[in-house]
Amino acid sequence: xxxxxxxxxxxYVAGITLLSVIACAVxxxxxxxxxxxxxxxxxxxxQWDEDLAEYNNPLPKWWMWLFWITIVFGxxxxxxxPGLGTxxxxxxxxxxxxxxxxxxxxxxxxGPVFKKYAAMDIEAIAKDPQAKAMGxxxxxxxxxxxxxxxxxxxxxxxxxxxxxxxxxxxxxxILTTILEGRTGMMPPMGAAVGGPEGVKEVANYVLSLxxxxxxxxxxxxxxxxxxxxxxxxxxxxxxxxxxxAPNLTDKVWLxxxxxxxxxxxxxxxxxxxxxxxxxxLGPERSRLIAAYVWxxxxxxxxxx
Ligand code: HEC
Ligand code: HEC
Numbered sequence: 327x328x329x330x331x332x333x334x335x336x337x338y339v340a341g342i343t344l345l346s347v348i349a350c351a352v353x354x355x356x357x358x359x360x361x362x363x364x365x366x367x368x369x370x371x372x373q374w375d376e377d378l379a380e381y382n383n384p385l386p387k388w389w390m391w392l393f394w395i396t397i398v399f400g401x402x403x404x405x406x407x408p409g410l411g412t413x414x415x416x417x418x419x420x421x422x423x424x425x426x427x428x429x430x431x432x433x434x435x436x437g438p439v440f441k442k443y444a445a446m447d448i449e450a451i452a453k454d455p456q457a458k459a460m461g462x463x464x465x466x467x468x469x470x471x472x473x474x475x476x477x478x479x480x481x482x483x484x485x486x487x488x489x490x491x492x493x494x495x496x497x498x499x500i501l502t503t504i505l506e507g508r509t510g511m512m513p514p515m516g517a518a519v520g521g522p523e524g525v526k527e528v529a530n531y532v533l534s535l536x537x538x539x540x541x542x543x544x545x546x547x548x549x550x551x552x553x554x555x556x557x558x559x560x561x562x563x564x565x566x567x568x569x570x571a572p573n574l575t576d577k578v579w580l581x582x583x584x585x586x587x588x589x590x591x592x593x594x595x596x597x598x599x600x601x602x603x604x605x606x607l608g609p610e611r612s613r614l615i616a617a618y619v620w621x622x623x624x625x626x627x628x629x630x
Contacts (some may be wrong), residue, residue, distance in 0.1 A: 328469075333412075336411030336412040336413075337411060338411075339410075339411045340410040340411035340413065343404070343410055343411075344404075344410070344429070345491055347397060347401065349381065350393070350397055351394075351397055354390065354394065354397075356383075357385055357390075359384050360384065361383075361384055364532060365381055367381050367382065367461055368381075368382045368611050369381055370382045375438075376444070386564070396573070400559070403428040407419055419446075421568075422514070439456075440614075441462075441610075441611035442527055443457055443610070443613060443614060443617075444609070444610055446496035446515065448500075448501065448613065448616055448617045448620060449497060449617075449620070451613065451617035452497075452613065452617040452618070452620055452621035452624065453621075457617060457618075458621060460614050461614040461615050461616075461617055461618025461619075461621075462618050464553055464607075464615050464618075465477065465613060465615055465618055465619065466612055468603070468606075468607065468615070469615065473485075473486055475618070477619065477622055481580075481581060481582060482580065482581060482598060484580055485578070486622060487622040488578065488621050488623060489623045489626050490573070490576060490578045490582060491567065492508070492510060492565075492567065492571075492572055492580070493508050493567050493570050494567040494571045495623065497617070497620045498590075499567070500616045500619050500620050501612060501613060501616040502610045503600060504585050504603050504607070504615060504619075505602065505603060505612050506602050506604060506607065506617055507599065507600050507601050507602030507603070508570055508599070508600040509570075509596075509597065509598070509599050509600075510569075510570040510571075510596070510598040510599075510600075511595075511596075511597045512558070512571070512591070512595045512596050512597075513568075513595045514593060514594050514595035515528075515552055515554060515555065515592050515593070515595060516592065516593040518554045519548075519551045519554055519592065520551065522593075524548075524551055525589050525592050525593050526548075526589060527544045527545070527547040527548035527551060528545055528548040528551050528555070528592055529548070529585055529588045529592055530544035530545040530548050530585070531544075531545040531546075531548030531549050531551075531552055531591040532548075532552075532563070532574050532588050532592075533545070533583075533585060533588065535563050535574050535575040536574070536575055536576060536577050536583075537577075538577075538583065540585075557570040557599075557628070559571050559572070559573075559574055562575070580598075581596065
């Protein structure tokens with residue numbers, strides 16, 4: 327409650343809080359009445375439908391007591407916990423303090439476990455069953471919303487379980503991706519390839535690279551225009567992990583492999599962001615997750 331610039335508002339709020347509690351007590355006392363034995367019960371004086379009257383019975387005792395208990399509880403709470411203006415409470419409790427205490431407890435429990443893995447190679451961590459289980463749990467918590475619980479991705483979110491990488495699949499590259507994040511950026515290329523007709527030609531050429539159905543004549547015309555793309559995708563269109571530029575000759579598509587999807591990608595370009603997790607997860611957790619992710623495509627497909 328350090329938002330208050332001077333003490334007045336703190337006192338003002340604390341005063342109103344206490345006054346409300348006192349007002350409740352006063353109201354309860356005013357409503358407190360006993361019925362003497364044998365005394366007839368009066369009515370409130372309200373009458374409906376000619377002879378329907380409301381009795382003025384005293385409030386039930388258990389009900390009154392509940393209110394008194396609530397008031398006492400409130401006052402004790404205000405004394406112990408922060409609740410009255412800027413008064414911090416006698417226990418000195420804060421939500422930040424509670425969070426830090428829980429954090430410290432978790433660090434004490436998991437710290438030694440993480441330390442053990444911090445000294446190991448990512449390849450070695452990936453073979454450790456305990457580390458793998460921890461990595462998988464953290465992947466499900468922190469990564470699955472984008473990459474899927476089986477890490478197989480979705481349109482725009484890469485499959486991490488295959489052996490096809492935008493930014494490189496070496497353990498260190500994966501760790502860097504997690505820690506620093508990645509921004510895949512392709513500028514709109516429509517104008518550079520000569521407008522809609524050029525886009526169609528280059529798109530057909532791209533389709534031809536992976537052996538997909540395409541118009542051979544358009545593709546032939548598009549081939550020359552691919553020079554505009556080679557700086558990023560490479561002269562043979564095999565991609566460039568330094569830029570996150572995908573290999574266009576395989577059958578793996580991040581944004582769709584139809585003529586329409588490829589044309590749109592060429593015409594409009596795209597910026598695709600993998601957020602950095604360094605601040606959020608720290609190096610030790612990221613290491614375990616990197617090992618888990620790397621392990622998903624090991625041994626590489628085709629290897630014995
Ligand atoms: C908000 C969505 C989002 C979250 C959360 C997220 N990612 Fe990603 N990730 C992406 C996107 C989008 C890309 C593709 C970036 C690009 O196109 O260059 C990506 C790329 C990657 C890559 C590179 C893939 C390649 O082919 O090189 C790896 C590895 C990766 N993510 C791992 C993770 C891990 C591990 C986590 C959890 C700690 C995670 N991601 C959390 C969206 C996300
Ligand atoms: C400045 C670098 C750059 C240039 C130039 C460039 N691209 Fe790209 N391209 C990228 C990057 C980076 C991506 C990945 C974007 C992402 O992460 O989503 C990409 C993605 C693509 C995709 C989508 C692939 C998929 O898996 O869905 C296609 C198709 C493509 N580019 C074709 C082209 C063509 C054709 C040209 C030339 C007309 C071109 N690009 C020029 C960097 C470039």
